[in-house]
Structure formats: C-alpha cells, structure tokens
Amino acid sequence: MRAIIFLCVGLLSFSMFSQNKETLYDFTDLPQSLMLNPGADTNFKYHVGIPFLSQFHANAGLRGASLFDVFADDGRSINEKIETTLNTLTNYDYLTLTQQLEIFNFGWESKKDKNTYFSGGVYQELDVIGYFPKDFAVLAYQGNRDFLNRPFRFSSVSGSGELLMVYHFGFNKKISKRFTFGARAKLYSSMLHLRSARNRGTFTTVETPQGSNIYQHIIGNADVTLRTSGISSLREIESENTADGAKQVVNKLIGRALLGGNLGLGVDVGFTHKIDEQWSVTGSINDFGAVLYTKDVETYRARGNFVFEGFETPIQISGDGDQDFLDELEEAIPLDTLNNSYITMRSLKVNGSIKYSFNQYDNGTCNCALDGQKGEFLDAFGVQLFSQFRPKRPQYAASLFYYKRLFHFLRAKATYTIDDYSYKNIGFLVSTHINKINFYISANNLLEYTNLAKARGASLQLGFNFIM
Amino acid sequence: MKTKKIYLILLALALVLQSVSCVKDVDFDQVEDVVLTPVFEADFIFSTFDTAQFVDPDIDPTIIIPEVVVDDTLNYDLLGSDFIVDNLEQVELTFEFSNTIEREFEFDFGFLNGAGQRIGPSFSITVNAGMGLGTDPVPTNEIIILDNATINILGAATKLVSEIRVQNVNSTLDGVLELKSKGTYFINYEL
Numbered sequence: 226m227r228a229i230i231f232l233c234v235g236l237l238s239f240s241m242f243s244q245n246k247e248t249l250y251d252f253t254d255l256p257q258s259l260m261l262n263p264g265a266d267t268n269f270k271y272h273v274g275i276p277f278l279s280q281f282h283a284n285a286g287l288r289g290a291s292l293f294d295v296f297a298d299d300g301r302s303i304n305e306k307i308e309t310t311l312n313t314l315t316n317y318d319y320l321t322l323t324q325q326l327e328i329f330n331f332g333w334e335s336k337k338d339k340n341t342y343f344s345g346g347v348y349q350e351l352d353v354i355g356y357f358p359k360d361f362a363v364l365a366y367q368g369n370r371d372f373l374n375r376p377f378r379f380s381s382v383s384g385s386g387e388l389l390m391v392y393h394f395g396f397n398k399k400i401s402k403r404f405t406f407g408a409r410a411k412l413y414s415s416m417l418h419l420r421s422a423r424n425r426g427t428f429t430t431v432e433t434p435q436g437s438n439i440y441q442h443i444i445g446n447a448d449v450t451l452r453t454s455g456i457s458s459l460r461e462i463e464s465e466n467t468a469d470g471a472k473q474v475v476n477k478l479i480g481r482a483l484l485g486g487n488l489g490l491g492v493d494v495g496f497t498h499k500i501d502e503q504w505s506v507t508g509s510i511n512d513f514g515a516v517l518y519t520k521d522v523e524t525y526r527a528r529g530n531f532v533f534e535g536f537e538t539p540i541q542i543s544g545d546g547d548q549d550f551l552d553e554l555e556e557a558i559p560l561d562t563l564n565n566s567y568i569t570m571r572s573l574k575v576n577g578s579i580k581y582s583f584n585q586y587d588n589g590t591c592n593c594a595l596d597g598q599k600g601e602f603l604d605a606f607g608v609q610l611f612s613q614f615r616p617k618r619p620q621y622a623a624s625l626f627y628y629k630r631l632f633h634f635l636r637a638k639a640t641y642t643i644d645d646y647s648y649k650n651i652g653f654l655v656s657t658h659i660n661k662i663n664f665y666i667s668a669n670n671l672l673e674y675t676n677l678a679k680a681r682g683a684s685l686q687l688g689f690n691f692i693m
Numbered sequence: 694m695k696t697k698k699i700y701l702i703l704l705a706l707a708l709v710l711q712s713v714s715c716v717k718d719v720d721f722d723q724v725e726d727v728v729l730t731p732v733f734e735a736d737f738i739f740s741t742f743d744t745a746q747f748v749d750p751d752i753d754p755t756i757i758i759p760e761v762v763v764d765d766t767l768n769y770d771l772l773g774s775d776f777i778v779d780n781l782e783q784v785e786l787t788f789e790f791s792n793t794i795e796r797e798f799e800f801d802f803g804f805l806n807g808a809g810q811r812i813g814p815s816f817s818i819t820v821n822a823g824m825g826l827g828t829d830p831v832p833t834n835e836i837i838i839l840d841n842a843t844i845n846i847l848g849a850a851t852k853l854v855s856e857i858r859v860q861n862v863n864s865t866l867d868g869v870l871e872l873k874s875k876g877t878y879f880i881n882y883e884l
C-alpha cells in the first residue's frame with residue numbers, strides 16, 4: 226500500500242517530456258547527432274567518445290503537475306494540495322524517466338569511399354513511463370462512497386519500464402552533394418522489463434433499490450495483464466537475503482547486459498536533403514524494432530466477472546451454503562501466472578526538421594570555420610518536430626531553433642519547444658572544440674531552472690569526444 | 694593560454710548554473726503529514742424471511758408456534774488483515790428492514806474467533822411489526838457504530854453468527870421481512 230502511495234505521489238511530483246533531444250538533433254558538430262539521425266550531414270574523419278563520458282542523458286517529467294503543486298511550502302495542508310492535484314490530473318497524464326549512458330562510441334571515414342562514415346558503439350538505456358492511474362488513485366484516496374454507480378476503469382492502469390543495453394553499428398553515406406542517407410542496426414539486450422497495457426474492465430458500486438441488498442459491487446469484463454521479464458529470478462535472490470545478494474543481482478544484470486539478456490533487433494534510418502545551398506530538410510526514425518522475451522518471463526493475468534452483494538444470512542433462500550468471499554472472488558477472477566514468451570515493439574521515435582542556413586564565412590578576418598572548410602554557414606534557424614509512440618498515444622513536440630557558430634571552438638544552439646506539457650521550454654546547447662577534444666552540455670527548461678520544483682520536466686545531456 | 698581561458702569561462706558558467714538551479718519554496722517533509730482518509734461502502738448481509746417458507750399454510754390456524762428461531766454461521770474475515778485493523782478508524786453498519794408481517798422480530802448478530810468463541814459485543818435490533826400482506830412495508834433503520842477499540846477486538850473474528858426470532862406464529866400470518874445492510878469503512882492511513 227505504502228509503495229502504491231509513493232508511486233502515486235511520485236507520479237504527482239514530477240512532470241516530464243519524452244526522449245526528445247531537441248538541442249542535439251541535427252547538431253552536426255557532434256558525433257552524437259548520428260545517434261538521432263544516422264543520415265545527418267556530418268563531416269568527421271574519425272571520432273572516439275571518451276568511454277563512459279561521451280554521453281550522459283537524463284530526462285524526467287510529468288504531464289499534468291509539478292513538484293511544486295504538491296510540496297509547495299505555502300501553509301496549505303499537503304492533503305488539500307494532493308486532492309486539488311488529483312482532481313486536475315487525468316488518465317492521460319504520465320511520468321516519464323529516461324536515462325542513457327554511452328559506454329563507448331566511435332566512428333571513422335571509409336578508406337575506400339570518403340563519402341561513407343561508419344560509426345558504432347554501446348549504450349545503456351533506462352526508459353520508464355507510467356500513466357497516472359487516476360481512477361484507482363481516486364479510489365485509494367477518496368474511496369467509493371462518493372462515486373456510486375461510476376465505473377473505475379482498469380484501463381487507467383498502464384505503464385512500462387525497461388533497462389537494456391544497446392549494441393549498434395551504422396553507416397552514413399553522402400549519396401550526392403544534396404542527399405545524405407544513413408542507417409544503423411541495433412541489437413538490444415534487455416536486462417529488466419515490465420509492462421502493463423491495454424487492460425480492460427471496470428469496478429463499479431451500483432445502487433440496487435430493487436435488488437437483494439443496498440448495492441451490487443461489480444467487477445465487469447476484467448482483463449488485467451502484467452508482463453515481466455528478468456524480475457522473477459532477481460526476486461528469488463532477494464528472498465534468500467544473503468549478504469552478497471546485491472552482488473548477485475549486479476552480476477546477473479551485467480551478464481544480461483553482455484548479450485545474456487532477452488535479445489531484440491532494431492534499426493534507425495535517416496536522411497538529409499539539401500534543397501539548395503541554404504535550405505535543408507532532415508528526417509529520421511529511431512528504434513524501429515522489437516525485443517523477444519523468452520528468458521525469465523512471468524506474465525500475470527486476471528480475467529473474469531464477479532458480483533458481490535453481501536452475505537446472505539441468517540436465512541439463505543438461495544441455498545448458497547457456506548459462503549467465502551475471497552474464495553469466490555479467486556474462483557471468479559483467477560490470477561494466472563504464465564511463462565509464455567512475448568514480443569514487444571520498442572518505443573518508436575520520429576524526428577524531422579527544416580533548416581535555413583546563412584551568414585557564410587567569407588571575410589577571412591576571423592577563424593570561425595574549421596580548417597579547410599571555408600565557406601561554412603555560421604548561423605542557421607529552423608523548425609524541428611518530434612514524436613514518440615507510447616502505450617496509450619504518441620507524444621509530440623515542436624521546436625524552433627537557432628544555431629550559431631560563435632567561434633571556431635565554440636558552437637551553440639538554442640531551442641524553443643512546445644509539447645504536451647509546456648509552452649515555454651527553452652533549451653540550450655554549448656559545444657567546445659579545442660585541440661580535437663570536444664565537450665558539450667545541454668539542458669532544457671531553462672526558464673524553470675531557478676526553481677526546478679515548478680518545472681514540468683527537465684532534460685540534461687553532456688559528454689566528451691575526441692573528434693578529428 | 695586561450696584554451697585555459699575558455700575552460701575557466703565554462704567552469705564559471707557551470708558554477709553559475711549550479712548556483713541558480715535549485716528547488717525552492719517546497720517542503721518535502723510534508724510527506725510525513727500525508728493522510729489518506731478514503732471512505733468505502735460495501736454490502737454487509739442480506740436476507741428475506743417469507744412466512745410461507747417457515748409455516749405450513751395448511752396447519753390449523755389455531756395452533757400457535759410460540760417461537761420460530763433461524764440462525765446461521767458464516768465465514769467472515771474482512772476485518773482480519775493487519776492493515777485493516779491498524780488503519781480502520783470506524784465502521785458504521787447500516788441496517789434497513791422492511792416488514793409486512795404482523796409481528797415484531799428480534800435480530801441478533803455477533804462474531805466468533807478461530808476457536809469458535811464469541812468475541813466483542815453482541816448486537817441486537819428489534820424490527821417493527823408490519824401491517825400484513827399487500828400493505829406498505831414498515832421500515833426499521835438502525836446504524837451500529839464500531840469504534841477503533843471494538844475493531845481491534847474484532848480483528849480476530851473469523852465467523853459471523855446471526856439469528857432472527859419471531860414469536861407467536863400461526864398459519865394465517867402472511868408477509869415478508871426483508872433485511873438489507875451495508876458497512877461504511879472509514880480509513881485513516883498515515884504514511
């Protein structure tokens with residue numbers, strides 16, 4: 226119960242976006258832009274990410290509320306604030322949490338074909354989305370007395386979480402002066418996975434003036450499923466409670482990270498098309514693929530119908546005899562534990578942009594451009610679109626951006642993003658390029674930075690690369 | 694030299710960002726004050742006493758049965774979990790009788806523990822007499838409140854015993870006694 230309440234409070238206390246990396250997308254000075262669009266118009270001889278430091282990305286948020294809504298130090302009782310927030314949130318509000326860590330990342334220009342660039346690497350990803358289970362949060366917080374005849378829907382329970390390692394290799398090819406195409410193959414090794422989606426059925430307390438008793442409590446057409454993989458064997462370790470339990474868990478997870486987990490395949494594809502010298506269009510899809518869960522799988526499924534109208538006593542006209550509420554419930558809605566394999570699509574991401582570049586470097590009085598690349602544009606602006614497919618419905622975001630090459634060693638990009646949660650999300654990326662060593666840092670929601678408690682979400686990326 | 698300067702600037706920028714970024718005007722200790730106070734309503738017991746089922750209408754009406762008693766014991770452990778006992782502040786049991794039988798009834802109920810012994814108080818309700826078949830049923834409504842101390846005792850209950858008794862019954866007596874009831878459970882759960 227405590228865990229459920231903490232989950233609900235946790236859901237209330239963040240607000241967030243998605244895996245959108247609006248500042249990094251099409252920032253072709255950084256090799257990480259190839260991870261968002263394998264067809265990005267980059268220009269590297271080779272690059273090596275500093276192991277474990279080449280990209281750290283974290284992103285958290287909640288649609289519908291912020292920490293401040295619940296924990297504001299404003300003299301009001303927290304219970305009143307929870308109730309107000311509860312009334313504001315809907316089943317479509319959610320918490321998301323994404324974290325990525327590049328273990329390593331490398332790339333090199335093909336010796337045979339200077340227009341082809343290969344890149345590969347490994348990264349770890351944690352991706353969690355939990356929809357706010359409004360119906361059952363209300364039931365837990367307020368009870369059913371004020372909600373007679375109103376169904377509580379099991380469909381409000383929906384979410385997924387996954388920890389996985391991704392091995393990838395891709396190529397980027399300038400097919401013509403105007404068109405660059407790229408693709409990346411991905412091998413997923415899932416360490417942990419949980420998913421409950423497309424649940425059905427309702428719980429309703431119905432007033433029955435003509436019935437046998439005051440109410441009927443009806444669970445109708447219930448069909449609730451929780452799929453897990455990688456969890457049940459860890460639970461066994463925990464239950465032994467040995468001193469080295471934590472070590473065993475870590476060892477198991479490392480084994481799964483090293484291709485010992487549930488495996489899957491996926492692909493990223495993308496392109497850049499230069500309409501003319503200054504206008505360009507890009508597009509990409511990421512993580513078009515699926516993971517097949519066959520190992521350490523446990524699926525819990527409860528299905529059925531149940532009506533409860535109290536205990537018939539002392540006179541039993543219906544002759545039901547010995548009545549046991551819990552036995553009857555378990556019989557009507559049995560909880561099955563299945564070990565069948567299942568397959569889940571990865572959460573597909575789609576990016577697109579249109580960009581206008583200007584202010585071509587040509588006066589020779591500064592060293593704004595890279596050596597041998599005279600004529601590069603120093604400024605650009607445009608529009609980017611992002612969408613990610615989620616269990617209930619896709620998330621969308623649209624950004625305006627401005628790119629500026631301030632000096633040879635310092636490039637920056639600012640974004641203004643509108644998405645489900647915010648109409649004033651400003652992001653900023655700074656990238657330094659000094660003696661082949663590159664450092665970049667990016668954050669969004671800068672307007673809320675002075676008080677993150679009021680933010681509906683925040684995202685951070687940073688990393689070091691060695692670029693030639 | 695230039696490189697050094699740039700890194701100094703970046704370091705300063707990072708420090709500034711770090712110093713302005715914070716979580717203000719919030720008090721996370723408030724989580725200690727979170728109290729859940731949901732109120733749940735659930736059906737309790739129901740029953741129908743139809744005279745035709747207890748008195749053979751063919752019996753000579755002059756024969757008076759001094760008392761008819763019906764009793765029953767059923768499994769009942771809805772108060773049995775620690776969570777319920779620890780966090781249930783109060784229970785209101787609402788009884789609604791409607792009677793067309795021209796007799797008063799006595800309804801009693803109580804609880805037994807696993808060893809079959811009576812625990813906690815016994816409850817008794819007198820049901821008003823009705824006015825005969827075809828008349829409007831006479832209602833009797835009663836609310837019994839179980840306080841926290843009683844709930845703690847009843848935490849050990851595994852069975853519910855109930856009994857209904859009516860006196861001076863004969864075959865001319867006609868009508869129906871209906872019982873409906875619900876429990877209103879007031880939870881008070883502190884995190």
